[in-house]
Amino acid sequence: MDIFGIPIQALMGQLLIGLINGSFYAILSLGLAIIFGLLNIINFAHGALYMMGAFAAWIALTWLGINYWVALVVVPLVVGGFGMLIERTMLKHLYRLDHLYGLLLTFGLALIIEGLFRYRFGISGESYPVPELLSGGFNLGFMFLPKYRAWVIAVSLVVCFGSWYIIERTKLGSYLRAGTENPQLLQAFGINVPLMITLTYGFGVALAAFAGVLAAPVFQVNPVMGSNLIIVVFAVVVIGGMGSIMGSIITGLGLGLIEGLTRVFYPEASAVVIFVIMGIVLLLRPAGLFGRER
Amino acid sequence: MKGKHIGWIVLIAVGLSAPFLVYPVLVMKILCFALFACAFNLLLGYTGLLSFGHAAFLGWAGYVCGYGVKELGFSPELGILAGTATGAALGFVFGSLAIRRAGIYFAMVTLALAQLVYFLALQFPFTGGEDGLQGVPRGHLFGFIDLSDTMNMYFFVLAVFLVGFWIIDRAIHSPFGQVLTAIRENEPRAISLGYDVDKYKLLAFVLSAGLSGLAGATKTLVFQLASLTDVHWHMSGEIVLMTLLGGMGTVFGPIVGATVVVGLQNYGAELGQWVTVLTGVIFVLCVLAFRRGIVGELALLIKRSGIRM
Numbered sequence: 001m002d003i004f005g006i007p008i009q010a011l012m013g014q015l016l017i018g019l020i021n022g023s024f025y026a027i028l029s030l031g032l033a034i035i036f037g038l039l040n041i042i043n044f045a046h047g048a049l050y051m052m053g054a055f056a057a058w059i060a061l062t063w064l065g066i067n068y069w070v071a072l073v074v075v076p077l078v079v080g081g082f083g084m085l086i087e088r089t090m091l092k093h094l095y096r097l098d099h100l101y102g103l104l105l106t107f108g109l110a111l112i113i114e115g116l117f118r119y120r121f122g123i124s125g126e127s128y129p130v131p132e133l134l135s136g137g138f139n140l141g142f143m144f145l146p147k148y149r150a151w152v153i154a155v156s157l158v159v160c161f162g163s164w165y166i167i168e169r170t171k172l173g174s175y176l177r178a179g180t181e182n183p184q185l186l187q188a189f190g191i192n193v194p195l196m197i198t199l200t201y202g203f204g205v206a207l208a209a210f211a212g213v214l215a216a217p218v219f220q221v222n223p224v225m226g227s228n229l230i231i232v233v234f235a236v237v238v239i240g241g242m243g244s245i246m247g248s249i250i251t252g253l254g255l256g257l258i259e260g261l262t263r264v265f266y267p268e269a270s271a272v273v274i275f276v277i278m279g280i281v282l283l284l285r286p287a288g289l290f291g292r293e294r
Numbered sequence: 295m296k297g298k299h300i301g302w303i304v305l306i307a308v309g310l311s312a313p314f315l316v317y318p319v320l321v322m323k324i325l326c327f328a329l330f331a332c333a334f335n336l337l338l339g340y341t342g343l344l345s346f347g348h349a350a351f352l353g354w355a356g357y358v359c360g361y362g363v364k365e366l367g368f369s370p371e372l373g374i375l376a377g378t379a380t381g382a383a384l385g386f387v388f389g390s391l392a393i394r395r396a397g398i399y400f401a402m403v404t405l406a407l408a409q410l411v412y413f414l415a416l417q418f419p420f421t422g423g424e425d426g427l428q429g430v431p432r433g434h435l436f437g438f439i440d441l442s443d444t445m446n447m448y449f450f451v452l453a454v455f456l457v458g459f460w461i462i463d464r465a466i467h468s469p470f471g472q473v474l475t476a477i478r479e480n481e482p483r484a485i486s487l488g489y490d491v492d493k494y495k496l497l498a499f500v501l502s503a504g505l506s507g508l509a510g511a512t513k514t515l516v517f518q519l520a521s522l523t524d525v526h527w528h529m530s531g532e533i534v535l536m537t538l539l540g541g542m543g544t545v546f547g548p549i550v551g552a553t554v555v556v557g558l559q560n561y562g563a564e565l566g567q568w569v570t571v572l573t574g575v576i577f578v579l580c581v582l583a584f585r586r587g588i589v590g591e592l593a594l595l596i597k598r599s600g601i602r603m
Contacts, residue, residue: 011346072545093582099398100344101581107531108577115570231527235406238399268417275410279391282403286394 006264012143014260020149022256023156026249027211028233030163031204033242037180040092041102047230048113049205053079054115054214054221058128068131068217075213076206083205084249087198109167110227117223125222152214159210159248167245174241176200194287241291253288301546305459309452315354318448319516322557325455326513331536331548332462333505338534339543341498342478344401346530347388347408349481351381353525354411355507360427360520361420370433370441374454374511381507382500384411388497391526405527412525426521430514458505463545465501474498476549535573538580541587548589566584 028046035043043049056075060066066074085239086109096099130148137146167173178186187193212226218227233252240251255274263270281289312321330352337343351552355377355587362368392403415421422428432441441447473494476484485491514520523529532555540551552554555573580587586594 037400040403089462090578100401100584103346103398103401104534105343105578105581107534108574108581111531111574111577112571112572115567118570119567141321156305227527230407231409234402235409238395238406240403271413272410275406275413276405278406279410282391282394 008142009144011264012266015257016143016149016235016260018155018254018260018263020256022253022261023160024152024211024215024229024252025208025233025256026160026252027156027201028229029240029248029252030160030245031207032233032237033183033245033248034163034167034176034207035204038100038176038183038197039087039091040095040099041106042099042203042234043201044103044106044205044230045109045113046091046208046233047082047088047226047228048110049079050208050212050215050229051117051226052082052113053209053221054128054216054225055212055220055223056209057213057216058221061128062126068213072177072210072213076210079209079212080202082207084194084198086205091201092194092197101191109229114227115133123222123224125277126219126226128216128221128277132218143278152218155214156211158290159207163207163230164245164249184240191258210289232274235274239274239281241277241288243288244290247290266276298545302391303548303550306456309456311497313445318444320560322448322451322516323513323560324553326509326516327536328549328552329455329458329512330506330509331533331540331552332459333502333509334533335537335542335544335546335548336462336474336505337498337502338537339473339547340471341495342477343393343495343499344534345388345392345499346401346527346534347404347406348386348503348533349527349529350408350411351503351506352416352510352513352529352533353382353509353520353522354384355381356514356524357421357427359511360430360514363433363515364427364430365420366378369437370435370450370515373433373515374508377511377514378504378508381510382504384507385500385503386496389496393495394498401548402490405530408525408527408530411578412522415522415525421520421522424522426519427514428519430518430520432515432518440443441515451512451516452568454508458508459549461501462505463467466545470494470497483579488552490558531571535577537582537587539576539587541590541593544589544593546586547587547589554588 028050030044032043035041040044042069042231053075056079057068057071058069058143060075061068090105090109091102133150134151137144138150139145166175167176175186175191175196178201179191179193186216215225236255237248239255240247242248255277258277259270259273269276309325311547314319330348334345334348337345353551358380359368359373359377363370365371366596368376372414388404388407392400393404399507416423435441435446435450439446440451441450466474475491476487476489477491477494510524513524535550537548538551540549541547541552558572559569562572565572584591
């Protein structure tokens, strides 16, 4: 069976990879948007923390014998805690300054983290086995769907929409949204805003680490896996705008799919297609698809 | 004004004597990066725009200059002009897109566009991909000065640097530069005074990119090499670091920053992977404790002691 001269197996395979990449774009840009909303900082270290999540899972398995399922819960907590430590010791001194300093500081942190991991592990990368329960796959007739990939997409969607629900539909989320609008007023109502900021940063970082654990069995675990990804995620954020949580999710997934399609029809352009789309969006709708200027 | 004159005299004196004291190729590298950092500072320090994509201008100017000289038989001066024009043209494209968004988005847009042209450099056949353009001949300047002689090359690079630096110095202290500073300090006010802010930003961007191209093309002739390193985002980060460390918004700061960082990379080569970590640590320290940079802190110190006297 062919579609536009492309075997449907290949088309579906690339779309699946696109959807997986899109899930990671969505989780990471969601974290960036939440952090930016409250801290006014673009977290350049987001990619490095994602990489840390993947490595933490690998270290847990290889050195400590901790399995995938435990790592999926513990690693985000540990890396999220590390993030809170960063916020308490460094980022909190920057809130009164220009946004740019936050970007520069987290860029420095990204270099430190990446450099340390490169020193210890080299750049060749380690592989992380797919957990036993999720090995193998389903034969759907028109394509073979590996169980682990289906799991990644499903759990990413749950995490994304769960985050959306918490932020947009619960009391806790209303504090977060209020803090984004006007932190002084929220503080005056008796909410501990500094604590909330720390927890928010921790949550954003934990999301990145969670994506890292999910990615470990799909991609090679290597120290530079985060820095290449984060630049694409920045473009995703520019395209979507950071004003809306749902916007981040939809933009991330959509661009992953478009990238997958490009890999089928014009593979040479697949590395740049998201950047080209960013250029077009900037020309036609400078504020981004879901954005508002701030 | 007096301090500035002393600065120029020190700069020229050091520039003339340095190749006799230090390995000349190292000094040439420092001069190229100093020019690059000064061009970057025009944007970050004086206009308040953080570009995270300046490697694109450095690297692509290097490719065009290298290709022109090696494959098309350009003379060195024509190669450098072509490189500068490439930087400015790319700067026009990047600038036109990036100034549509302010603040933090500006940095992300420039970074993403630079990544786009990085992939192009990786895929286009004429750049040599992973190998880069190797063995670019230095040629004869104006047809009679043999640049393969290290000292000839050195004084040519020094001249290029001084001309570039003079242009930046003039731009900063002209009415144009004053408008840029006004935009940095208070953009809405600059708009309300009737300045076409976008036009000024774009002009500053193109000027900065063109001079970065000048630095990149010159660097290609010095090392006879144009490679992916110069278009990679690490390079964009490095130039931010040089400017930040030296003192953004100071005339001489980027030169000091470039000297320190290039010197560190050169003498710290045995540190290997630790160089990346060290770079990151310097970034963090600069942002947390040292935001004025070396020259900025020194200027403050002199000013304070002057008041006490």
